[in-house]
Amino acid sequence: MTDMRYLAPSTLDEAVGAFAAAAGAARILAGGTDILVQMRAGMVQPGLIVDIKKIPELTGIEETADGGFVIGAAVSGAVLYEHPRFGEVWPGVLEAINLIGSTQVQGRASAGGNLCNGSPAGDSVPAMIAAGATVTVQGPNGRRQMPVEAVPAGPGRTNLTPGEILVSFTLPPRAKGASDAYLRMIPRTEMDIAVVGCGVNLTLKDGVCTAARVGLGAVAPTVLLVEAAAKALIGSKLDDAAIETAAAACRAACRPIDDKRGTIVYRTKVAGVLLKRTVAIAADRAGRA
Amino acid sequence: MNEISNKWIGTNTIRPDGADKVTGRAAYAADTSMPGMIWGRVLRSPHPHARIKSIDTSKAEALQGVKAVVTSKDIVEFPVDKPVALGIQDMRWMSRNVMAREKALFHGHPVAAVAAMSEAIAAEACKLIEVDYEVLPWAIEIEDALKPDAPILHDFVQFEGKPSNIAGTLEHKLGDIEAGFAKADVVIERSFTTRPVHQGYIETHACLVSVLSDGKTTIWSSSQGQFMVRAMTSLLTGIPQSSIRAIPAEIGGGFGGKTIVYLEPLATMLSKKSGRPVKMVMSREEVMRATGPTSGSTSTVKIGATKDGTIVAAQGVFYLQAGCFPGSPIRGAAGCAFAPYNIANVVSRGFDVVSNRSKVAAYRAPGAPIGAYAVECVLDEVAEALKIDPLDLRIKNAAREGTKAAHGPVYPRIGLLETMESARKHPHYKAPLGKFQGRGVASGYWFNAGGESSAQVNITEDGNVVVTTGHPDIGGSRAAIANIAAELLGIDYRRVSVLIGDTATVGYSNLTGGSRVLFASAIVVTDSAEQVIGQLKARAAKIWGISADAVVWENGEARPSGDHTGNFPTMTLAEIAAKATETGGPIGAGVQLNTTGAEGGFSTHICDVEVDVDLGIVRVLRYTSFQDVGRAIHPAYVEGQIQGGAVQGIGWALNEEYIYNKKGHVDNPGFLDYRMPVCSDMPMLDAVMIEIPNPKHPQGVRGVGEVPLVPVMAAVANAVHSALGKRYYSLPMSPPKVLEGLDEGTLQAAE
């Protein structure tokens, strides 16, 4: 029965101003595919909605001079899919974002919303972490940068401070022989929530893995960067032993819960399986990159 | 049998409801509104089992914007010791299901309802209702409900002389079971469990009800039977049926789940008390907590066969969850389980078990898939033990004309054997399989039903046709009836418009259920159309001044025959209609009947799966259903029924289940975590329609809507067994369960 206000500012400063002024009663609206569902279920009842889709910086995709990418936090999956270059350079990040929901959801859902929603099962997050992406955040006290893995604080929570808005993702330039992949386990084939999600980003030089990052979703309160798994891959020729060590590292990193979406035992086993399969895809792509 | 031109019967004419549905114009129950309308909302029990000591609604009533509050005091009470049957329901339980009376029996059980100026005010008012509960211990699963110290839901339910949660039993017997097993060379006995599954209709329950001060009541709602809505609402509110007009909305799926009422009596009482039209729409969460599903089960099946593959004895014991009130479909489970086979010695028993979950509702061939799952899996093991091909085993023992079934009938001409033989010969059965891939087969039976139907066929002044029937169309009945009427009258199907009448405009028609609608309505439409043709011939005869016997009706025209052949130019339907006023008045006929002769339906399925053995995921690669469809009046719709049954069964087999938390609440009350299959989960589902016309029907129609679901879970389970060499005895075969069951030994053997 409370009134709700809606603002769609065209500048970031305006958005931050209004968001900060409302002090907790406001929510940011990107695609709305999480927040509107939560409002309908009565989980949140914001007094102010700040729609960020009218702000150019949050809706643009820029390929930087050094070959990196800056993606606005509110760019939808469908728009990113249509970018002529992004999918070539970051196929794993793109496939992770494009796995979110259905065609209809893709027209709205953003990577920024996926990250800020704080779900440990968000599909784009492990891929972004594996990519080594950083985010730019702006709040009443100015701008700051942080790695993607530093954003989630726990289920439904982030480390953004009051009034802060996620502005963009920055993906680093790509070396030759680098590629990435993302896989998730869901019981169905789509329209489902990851029981485990795994993002792998690696660089191959003469068959040897020279760099790697592994992100693991839905196995802990936040999406994990599994450094031990990356370490097992780096320096190896991605032979069975190295991959098995990396898989074991993923299993060891799991701190899942037993819930309606999966058991501890199941999630832990699956984490290792997905690591192996994701590495295989990323390596195959890297071999061609 | 009508062997006339068959210009329309058997063709895929354009469905009359199609354009409205794809453009969003179709009016479902929630699309209706009225001036002055207010919103109703249900307050539901937060406990799975609790005695209701008192309810204080005064604070809610005092809230600004609240117009009425109802509790069980406003619903007609049916004493527990006097059964009042209405169809397969009993009003004692319906009354207590729509509004808890002595006790709340599941989490989500309605305890009060409010009508207010807005949904938000109604929700606020619900929070102000004070219910004093005495929380009781509860039991959700069958094994918990059957424990010696289980909490008893209903003191008046007795089994073997003691209060019990076993609310009913049923037994079918044939021959001498002991003697039968004594003859067997192989006897296999296995136990199975299945989980309750929801019908999963997309449209949630909704209604709009207006009660005027003179008591005249109009109900717009989504249901599988406007006459059921009228009867139940009348019984539960005390308003006579003649004062209630129930108007069926376009329906967004039912699958049996809309054969009972939930909201209509509450909205009626809220409207009566407030003097305003009241609208109620369930959320998906309410649907998942408080409506449907079909039963979960535990069953044990024992089958004995001789070396040559003759089944000599079969025994089944089926425990089915009823939810919180008696009435699980044990008849479907125990009755259909062995019905596809010619077995001399059979005992089939059903037990109806109540527990603290929502009351079950019908779901496509209620109970039958549960029975078939257990029986068809055991048959697979018998075939394996005897080293006989599983289809050959079934063919050898298939019921046929003259077979006496354990549940009673002696079959007339049936098409079961044809379904099996056509599966045996089909390329699907011989297609190669790869690693961790497997193939399963299963057969199934469903009773089908006849019952009351009414139809009115009217010729419009411009010479077209309006057919009104009384069954909500959930599976294509309007399209099929248009085909039949066009065929009989010899006109283009586009000149026939088929409408579903409301309770004030068409005669009593029983539920859309039991695969009965086209069977029954085709009979009354045929009778009506034949009367109309008689009238048309008489009118032409009058115009020509000859005897009506000398007129024939052909290709939509009256033609003089016999001695009068060629004496007069033929008259079209339009020409006769144009002269109707001068020749005797409007042309039309109505027929109301209790139809009989709905013979059972049989089906045999082949399923191929592949198992991802690292993740435990089972994917269906190929699926073919072979069904005796009697006569496919509108083949695309029949195919749709067959495919729909396969999808629902695959969901039941692989992923669908209710998950309860420690508090006895459903933990997955939505489509995200209650995993029905999505399109991309399915291969193209093939349907092979075998037409063995029902000899007792003018067009040869057999019910086709339910048997498509019956064999599915068994076919999938048998395919998984064939892929892995390992059998799972409980559903769903969800990834964690499948993975847990796989060890190195099994995998090596499977490779």
Ligand SMILES: Cc1cc2nc3c(=O)[nH]c(=O)nc-3n(C[C@H](O)[C@H](O)[C@H](O)COP(=O)(O)OP(=O)(O)OC[C@H]3O[C@@H](n4cnc5c(N)ncnc54)[C@H](O)[C@@H]3O)c2cc1C
């Ligand atoms: C049918 C359906 C299917 C789905 N399937 C999937 C799936 O497969 N995988 C998956 O991961 N998710 C899925 N989701 C969830 C959802 O679509 C994703 O999390 C999506 O990425 C959210 O993006 P959005 O732009 O819609 O976020 P919104 O709903 O707009 O926002 C989500 C949250 O983040 C906050 N927020 C958004 N942008 C910012 C910002 N720039 N700065 C600060 N806070 C911000 C909002 O306030 C809100 O709390 C599904 C949802 C639906 C409805």
